[in-house]
Each structure stands twice: as C-alpha cells, then as structure tokens.
Amino acid sequence: MKSFKDIEFKTHPIGEGKHGLIFFPNGYGVSVVRFKRPYSDRGYGSYTSNDNEWEVAVLYGNEEEWELCYNTHITDDVIGHLTEGEVDNIMIQVQEL
Numbered sequence: 001m002k003s004f005k006d007i008e009f010k011t012h013p014i015g016e017g018k019h020g021l022i023f024f025p026n027g028y029g030v031s032v033v034r035f036k037r038p039y040s041d042r043g044y045g046s047y048t049s050n051d052n053e054w055e056v057a058v059l060y061g062n063e064e065e066w067e068l069c070y071n072t073h074i075t076d077d078v079i080g081h082l083t084e085g086e087v088d089n090i091m092i093q094v095q096e097l
Contacts (some may be wrong), residue, residue: 001095004084007032021059021066024095029059029066032087055080056090072097 007020023029057078060069070076
C-alpha cells in the first residue's frame with residue numbers, strides 16, 4: 001500500500017501551497033493539498049488553515065487524464081483539516097475501492 005510518504009509534492013498551481021497527486025492500480029487516486037494560508041483568505045472554502053493540515057480529494061483516472069470523484073463511500077466532497085495520519089487512512093480506503 002502506498003502512503004503519505006510516497007506522495008511527491010510540488011508548488012500548487014495557484015501558488016502559496018503544496019500539491020501532490022498519486023494514483024493507484026485500481027484506477028483511483030488522491031489529490032493532497034496544503035496552503036500557507038486558509039482558502040477563505042482567497043475567497044474559497046476553508047479546507048486547510050495552517051502548516052499542519054491537509055485536504056484530500058478522491059480522483060478517478062491516471063497521471064495523464066483524471067477527474068475529481070465525488071461518488072464513493074469515502075466522500076462526496078473534498079475532505080479538509082487532516083493530519084498526515086488521516087491522509088494515510090483515506091489513501092488506504094481509496095486503494096481498497
């Protein structure tokens with residue numbers, strides 16, 4: 001099983017944060033993001049609020065072509081305010097889909 005430590009993070013496309021994508025053999029993956037300041041400061045929802053929180057979105061597809069997936073038993077939205085351990089738990093659930 002892949003875990004948080006297997007994610008390669010880069011600067012988020014809109015800057016001010018980290019973003020990593022990882023995909024699994026079952027056709028699912030996750031997007032993991034952390035911003036330096038809350039989304040709400042930029043007019044978005046608030047899924048992270050400090051350097052210790054992460055947000056996760058479930059993905060369907062692969063590195064070349066993917067989309068956000070909101071129809072699993074894991075979640076129907078982005079999951080925010082997570083620790084690294086909580087991200088690991090979600091990643092395990094996604095790999096078991």
